[in-house]
Amino acid sequence: MSLSMYEASVPVFKQLLVALDANLAKAEEHAAARKIEPDALLHARLFPDMFALIRQVQVACDFAKSVPARLAGVDVPTFDDNEASFGDLRARIAKTLAFAESLDAARFDGSEQREIVLRPGTPKEKRLDGKAYLLAYALPQFFFHVTTVYALLRHNGVEIGKKDFMGAY
Amino acid sequence: MSLSMYEASVPVFKQLLVALDANLAKAEEHAAARKIEPDALLHARLFPDMFALIRQVQVACDFAKSVPARLAGVDVPTFDDNEASFGDLRARIAKTLAFAESLDAARFDGSEQREIVLRPGTPKEKRLDGKAYLLAYALPQFFFHVTTVYALLRHNGVEIGKKDFMGAY
Numbered sequence: 001m002s003l004s005m006y007e008a009s010v011p012v013f014k015q016l017l018v019a020l021d022a023n024l025a026k027a028e029e030h031a032a033a034r035k036i037e038p039d040a041l042l043h044a045r046l047f048p049d050m051f052a053l054i055r056q057v058q059v060a061c062d063f064a065k066s067v068p069a070r071l072a073g074v075d076v077p078t079f080d081d082n083e084a085s086f087g088d089l090r091a092r093i094a095k096t097l098a099f100a101e102s103l104d105a106a107r108f109d110g111s112e113q114r115e116i117v118l119r120p121g122t123p124k125e126k127r128l129d130g131k132a133y134l135l136a137y138a139l140p141q142f143f144f145h146v147t148t149v150y151a152l153l154r155h156n157g158v159e160i161g162k163k164d165f166m167g168a169y
Numbered sequence: 170m171s172l173s174m175y176e177a178s179v180p181v182f183k184q185l186l187v188a189l190d191a192n193l194a195k196a197e198e199h200a201a202a203r204k205i206e207p208d209a210l211l212h213a214r215l216f217p218d219m220f221a222l223i224r225q226v227q228v229a230c231d232f233a234k235s236v237p238a239r240l241a242g243v244d245v246p247t248f249d250d251n252e253a254s255f256g257d258l259r260a261r262i263a264k265t266l267a268f269a270e271s272l273d274a275a276r277f278d279g280s281e282q283r284e285i286v287l288r289p290g291t292p293k294e295k296r297l298d299g300k301a302y303l304l305a306y307a308l309p310q311f312f313f314h315v316t317t318v319y320a321l322l323r324h325n326g327v328e329i330g331k332k333d334f335m336g337a338y
Contacts, residue, residue: 002281003172003300012304046215046324112171128338131172135181136338143312144319144334151320155215165313169297169305 005071006108009134010100013064016146019167020060021093023150027158028086038086044152053152055081057089060145061096067138068100070116071130072107174240175277178303179269182233185315188336189229190262192319196327197255207255213321222321224250226258229314230265236307237269239285240299241276 031038043052051059058081069076077099083089111130118126118137128137150165200207212221220228227250238245246268252258280299287295287306297306319334 002174002279003177003304005171007300008172008177008304012308015305016309046320047326050323110171131176132338135172135177136184137335139181139308140185140312140335141331143309144316144331147313147316148320150313151215151317154219155324157216162310162313166306166309169301 004105004108005111005130005134006105008139009071009108010068010103010105012139013068013100013142014097015167015169016142016165017060017064017093017097019165020057020146020149021090022167023153023158023160023164024057024086024090024093026160026164027153030158041153041156041158042084042086042089044156046148046152046155050148053149054083054089056145056149056152058083058092060142060149061092063138063142063145065096065099067134067142068103068108071111071114071134072103073111073114074103074107173274173277174280174299174303175274177308178240178277179237179272179274181308182237182269182311183266184336184338185311185334186229186233186262186266188334189226189315189318190259191336192322192327192329192333193226193255193259193262195329195333196322199327210322210325210327211253211255211258213325215317215321215324219317222318223252223258225314225318225321227252227261229311229318230261232307232311232314234265234268236303236311237272237277240280240283240303241272242280242283243272243276 027041028038030036031041042054045052061079066076079092079095083092114130116128116130116133118128147165150160153160196210197207199205200210211223214221230248235245248261248264252261283299285297285299285302287297316334319329322329
């Protein structure tokens, strides 16, 4: 075996969230320079029954805190979903990263076989081992939400490119 | 170490590409039922300087063939980029998966440390070890393109949801 559960989670979230943070900063500057109401971007959706940009960022952060917490075997921190500005969203990213990076990589050892119970006690309860939880469930959804934020910014004319999505690697 | 390079690549690509194939089938049915010209979806873009849907599918498939090939140490197969219909795109997905699944998982062992040279001999040449190539370079881009296809379909009214994006896990 050649990858640790830590390597396949925290650094991946960090790379993409640091990039997302920079893209949100660019979006805020873009709106200010063109006298665009920030809410026009913050509440943008690709289709009426999809999440708006604010919610997409919140959910991306939720994966980036809940996955490391569950793999490390610690409680998932609760964040209020009350962000209303680019600054608020960037602060949420910052606290998400601070939490994820506070976890000791050694706590992730063995988590590939640990049972993860999602939505426990509800009709939608789902049990996965840590490996399936990370690779089949969580990473696809994390990437889904960070990519959708990028799609929303691009669709609304913010001048960023795939390099900005990718961040530093 | 708890994950193999194979586990973190081929099954992930498979899950998402099987789901993408089903979503393209639904898009084709959607277009037929509403007398929408298929090209209206196939050439859709979220912004004029972004790739259209056909190209997004091609590039997603390119990652799903080139990454397993490089990690397994075999030549990357060349596909013509000549798809013009939903059927063509679905055929490309099928041949991508047939290739990826033809590779012996044991060939991926040790690839986390193997040097991968991207765009060799060009000004944009880049060297990464297999671990960074997979986790920091390839997975983010693969997910970027499959998610953008989903965003294009949703933005154009195809009735699919995140469950359809995720596929079976």
